[in-house]
Amino acid sequence: MNNLQNKIIIHRGSHQIGGCVTEIRTPNHRIVIDFGANLPGSGREDSRADEELLAKVFNGEACDAVLFTHYHGDHIGLYKKIPADIPLYIGPTAKKIMEILTEKLDSIPGTTQKGLPRVQAMKSYLPGDRLDSFGDIQVTPLIVDHSALDAYMFLMEIGGKKVLFTGDFRDHGIAGENNRLEKAVRVYIGEIDILITEGTMLSRMEEAKENPIRTENDLGRRAGELFRDYKESVILVSSTNLDSIMEFYHALPWGMDFVCDAYQAKLILTAMKDKGKYDKKYRPEMIHGKPRRLYLIGDMEGLGAAQNCYKADFSILKRKGFTMLARENKPMFKKIMEHFPEPLIIYSKWKGYLKGKHEEPAIKEFIGNHRMEIVHTSGHAYVETIEKLIQMTNPKVIIPMHTECAEKFGEIPAFSRYRDRVRVLEDGEEYWF
Ligand SMILES: [Zn+2]
Incomplete structure (x- = not known):
């Protein structure tokens, strides 16, 4: 019993x-x-x-x-x-x-x-x-x-x-x-x-063994190298994967700009506000004593200078170089990319979505014939x-x-x-x- x-x-x-x-x-x-x-x-x-x-x-x-x-x-x-x-x-x-x-x-x-x-x-x-x-x-x-x-x-x-x-x-x-x-x-x-x-x-x-990017820190280091080599890049990353996003954000060299849409900016600002007190990597990148600006495409959705958000102007961004966080299911990003014939796509999601039984057609279509680098680590x-x-x-x-x-x-x-x-x-x- x-x-x-x-x-x-x-x-x-x-x-x-x-x-x-x-x-x-x-x-x-x-x-x-x-x-x-x-x-x-x-x-x-x-x-x-x-x-x-x-x-x-x-x-x-x-x-x-x-x-x-x-x-x-x-x-x-x-x-x-x-x-x-x-x-x-x-x-x-x-x-x-x-x-x-x-x-x-x-x-x-x-x-x-x-x-x-x-x-x-x-x-x-x-x-x-x-x-x-x-x-x-x-x-x-x-x-x-x-x-x-x-x-x-x-x-x-x-x-x-x-x-x-x-x-x-x-x-x-x-x-x-x-x-x-x-x-x-x-x-x-x-x-x-x-x-x-x-x-x-x-x-x-096996997949983990083959991936040279083991940690989020490795991801940031690799992203920094790519940002130096490519003036224009587009990152496909889950909008709520804030560790990777903050690594990308900090890896971007000074002088280049960080672009996303208002929805993504709200998520980043929330992470910074709540988690910045515990970890430096969740805090804004300070450039000459000022936090790095977020340049937004699409509707500003109420965000502005008070939140350190500014409307993206690609005639300027193109000169300076930039990286843009994108989502494959939002047509706005693809439209903007038409102005940049040769952007590097930084793919930062699970590799399984690229081919095989979990393949995501929208991702494949977004990447098209662009040059792509996989920069991802497991969650x-x-x-x-x-x-x-x-x-x-x-x-x-x-x-x-x-x-x-x-x-x-x-x-x-x-x-x-x-x-x-x-x-x-x-x-x-x-x-x-
Ligand atoms: Zn989970």
């Missing part, structure tokens, strides 16, 4: 990257971590499956909260469908970024259900501050490095056991500099009972980073998720010492602890 009464259920994401939904429950309380959409191009975008999942998780039974680790769609994408009486939680800066993003998405013609009211009603948690409002499930959110700004791990204390849910993480971006992950483990986490870890890179190990933990986390937290049980390689987890040489601790769950399976 066992007296285990608490449960972990990965409703979705035990064997795939994205679409994550995890439930943690005790006899009287339950919380859900992330409620993500399946990644576009994953071949799993099935709204019926989403509806079934929603009906299963939110079946009328009380739920204390849904906690989001970060704002990527594969973790938060289905938030609008969560019953309105369940409180949603997210990091404070992540909430601001969601607001900017959602305002934009809501304005797309044909959007039937506006997301902004729900996002505005989200509660914020603070790094290191324990949340005590979920009965016998105590959650401490801990800030982590990821390609989404203001992302969190959750340390949960339940029935005397410590469960660490990593969400998406890494330690080679800006927030991971100066051994922050190690410090967080030492100060807040210590040894744990159960580790639920992401394993995105386990199916991308996810390398095997060595996961190994380091395991070593430091010494979990009794390791549950992989957010991976295409759950079954092979124990076979990876770096993890072989821990093989007996690995417990692979199926979607929907109950793990009692």
Whole structure:
């Protein structure tokens, strides 16, 4: 007879990257971590499956909260469908970024259900501050490095056991500099009972080995070299990948200008305002004592000199040299590029979108016959980073998720010492602890 009464259920994401939904429950309380959409191009975008999942998780039974680790769609994408009486939680800066993003998405013609009211009603948690409002499930959110700004791990204390849910993480971006992950483990986490870890890179190990750009810092260095060689460049990067964007921004030589649209500028300004106090790289580049200007194309959307934003004038920018952040799905960028016959395209997204089963036609079309350089680093933990986390937290049980390689987890040489601790769950399976 066992007296285990608490449960972990990965409703979705035990064997795939994205679409994550995890439930943690005790006899009287339950919380859900992330409620993500399946990644576009994953071949799993099935709204019926989403509806079934929603009906299963939110079946009328009380739920204390849904906690989001970060704002990527594969973790938060289905938030609008969560019953309105369940409180949603997210990091404070992540909430601001969601607001900017959602305002934009809501304005797309044909959007039937506006997301902004729900996002505005989200509660914020603070790094290191324990949340005590979920009965016998105590959650401490801990800030982590990821390609989404203001992302969190959750340390949960339940029935005397410590469960660490990593969400998406890494330690080679800006927030991971100066051994922050190690410090967080030492100060807040210590040894744990159960580790639920992401394993995105386990199916991308070859790709990681081939990429000379290992860290965001490497990305900045390479971008600096390219900016010196090419007076005109266009960067294809996710508008919310603010670590990479800040690296590009700082790598641009003095005398050249930084161009983007108002939406992108709002995201950059939010990152600077909230995160500049913790990291120099989130602060403005100071040039002769003044912050580098952001030159905007398109509608200024209320931004101006007070926000250090100015209308882009390409007759001047062309003389000085510039780089422009672009999005392949926005025609305005392509139109502007027609004035620059030979810009270098700096491609800073996952390589998988360029060819193969995840190929994105809009990206291919945007790049066309232009000269292109791939300058990108992963948003996810390398095997060595996961190994380091395991070593430091010494979990009794390791549950992989957010991976295409759950079954092979124990076979990876770096993890072989821990093989007996690995417990692979199926979607929907109950793990009692
Ligand atoms: Zn993510």
